[in-house]
Amino acid sequence: MTLNNESTRKLTGAIELLLESSSRINEAKPRRYWYPLSLASYGVEEIVEALDSLCSFRTTMWEKTLQFERQFASYQDCSDGVMVNSGSSADLLLCFLLTNPYHPLLSNGDEILIPVVTWPTQIWSAMMAGLKVRFVDVDPKTLNIDIDDLEKKITPATKAIFLVHLMGNPCDMDRIMAIAKAHNLLIIEDCCEALGAEWDGIKVGNFGVAASYSFFFSHHMTTMEGGMIACSNQEVAEQLKILRAHGWVRNVDPTNYDLNNYDIDSRYAFVNWGFNVRPTDVQASFGLHQLQKLPQFNQRRIELANKFFKFIDAELYLSRPKSSPKASPSWFALPLLVSLDAPFSRKEITNYLELKGVETRPIVAGNIAKHPVAKIFAEFNEDTYVGADIVHQQGFYLGLSPFHSDEDIVKLIDCIQGFLKRY
Ligand SMILES: Cc1ncc(COP(=O)(O)O)c(C=O)c1O
Numbered sequence: 001m002t003l004n005n006e007s008t009r010k011l012t013g014a015i016e017l018l019l020e021s022s023s024r025i026n027e028a029k030p031r032r033y034w035y036p037l038s039l040a041s042y043g044v045e046e047i048v049e050a051l052d053s054l055c056s057f058r059t060t061m062w063e064k065t066l067q068f069e070r071q072f073a074s075y076q077d078c079s080d081g082v083m084v085n086s087g088s089s090a091d092l093l094l095c096f097l098l099t100n101p102y103h104p105l106l107s108n109g110d111e112i113l114i115p116v117v118t119w120p121t122q123i124w125s126a127m128m129a130g131l132k133v134r135f136v137d138v139d140p141k142t143l144n145i146d147i148d149d150l151e152k153k154i155t156p157a158t159k160a161i162f163l164v165h166l167m168g169n170p171c172d173m174d175r176i177m178a179i180a181k182a183h184n185l186l187i188i189e190d191c192c193e194a195l196g197a198e199w200d201g202i203k204v205g206n207f208g209v210a211a212s213y214s215f216f217f218s219h220h221m222t223t224m225e226g227g228m229i230a231c232s233n234q235e236v237a238e239q240l241k242i243l244r245a246h247g248w249v250r251n252v253d254p255t256n257y258d259l260n261n262y263d264i265d266s267r268y269a270f271v272n273w274g275f276n277v278r279p280t281d282v283q284a285s286f287g288l289h290q291l292q293k294l295p296q297f298n299q300r301r302i303e304l305a306n307k308f309f310k311f312i313d314a315e316l317y318l319s320r321p322k323s324s325p326k327a328s329p330s331w332f333a334l335p336l337l338v339s340l341d342a343p344f345s346r347k348e349i350t351n352y353l354e355l356k357g358v359e360t361r362p363i364v365a366g367n368i369a370k371h372p373v374a375k376i377f378a379e380f381n382e383d384t385y386v387g388a389d390i391v392h393q394q395g396f397y398l399g400l401s402p403f404h405s406d407e408d409i410v411k412l413i414d415c416i417q418g419f420l421k422r423y
Contacts, residue, residue: 010105037399038218049285080237087214088121089373095129247274301403366392
């Protein structure tokens with residue numbers, strides 16, 4: 001912080017006033033949803049820290065980003081964090097790391113296995129990086145990759161698995177690691193919905209080469225937009241930093257690259273291809289404070305989800321994802337499946353909830369092979385996905401925010417009971 005105590009105190013007072021008046025204005029507006037998908041999780045500390053960056057003219061990637069990266073790595077129990085401007089950019093760099101021309105771990109055209117129910121940028125990233133995506137079905141009971149189908153999809157060309165711990169429910173890492181070992185497959189993990197989740201006491205994201213995280217508004221913590229790649233390998237982190245910023249050596253140790261042997265100005269030295277997906281220090285300002293609040297946020301998410309799931313577990317026609325006893329989920333939202341023998345459809349219950357002021361969403365893209373994009377790419381049409389079709393037709397989710405009250409969950413349960421008692 002470059003702001004002194006006096007200016008911080010005055011700013012804090014002014015921001016509190018602003019937040020108070022904006023919440024009064026918002027409360028006076030008619031609201032479509034009393035139970036929205038997400039609620040703001042940042043406050044005065046994040047705003048003052050961001051203003052500090054603006055007032056000190058340190059807005060682009062600078063010391064706060066470095067500090068946030070170090071603190072995130074420490075939270076994640078790994079050695080390196082590389083912050084980027086979104087979770088999608090984190091997925092993109094993860095995949096380009098694999099086919100990185102400077103030091104490729106895989107070759108163009110190698111097969112990578114990806115579950116067919118996920119956020120689509122996970123898939124686009126692998127395709128754009130030149131890998132051949134083979135889709136794996138999901139298990140509707142967990143929403144995660146169907147491990148029997150995963151085993152079936154392995155061919156001599158398969159070189160990697162790109163996992164996702166959907167909705168914060170960890171995949172069965174014992175089985176997956178055993179399969180990866182047996183077939184010599186690299187693992188990368190999309191943890192964009194699973195920050196803080198653990199498998200057998202180990203945080204997800206620590207099982208493969210590296211892992212991605214998203215800090216979008218509704219996620220476990222937010223930097224407005226933003227993302228991170230975490231890993232425990234300095235060389236990997238260095239390659240990611242080069243890919244993050246133009247293929248430039250600026251944020252890494254230039255002595256690794258024999259720059260003296262080239263007729264170039266070492267301040268502008270390019271050693272690889274790359275993007276510009278750098279974050280700003282304004283985003284990192286949010287990250288520093290949100291990370292401190294993350295353990296309480298996650299604890300509260302779990303408390304609220306458990307309360308809600310206790311009700312769901314006693315219901316006949318609705319179910320929620322099952323977790324292994326070895327898993328400690330870090331719920332991203334409240335995902336539900338309407339049972340196949342229910343006397344009502346997913347559409348009927350979600351329409352009812354929407355009318356009653358409860359915001360709903362499908363389980364991300366559902367079966368991505370059912371989207372218009374599947375017409376463009378052959379890989380979408382190589383198989384059928386029975387589990388993903390169930391999630392696609394029967395699944396939906398409700399929001400989960402640490403700022404929802406216990407009373408909100410009681411009201412939500414009452415609302416759902418109001419629908420179920422018709423049957
Ligand atoms: C599983 C998963 N991967 C990747 C992303 C992309 O993150 P972002 O929205 O920050 O680009 C998301 C976003 O919600 C996600 O849920």
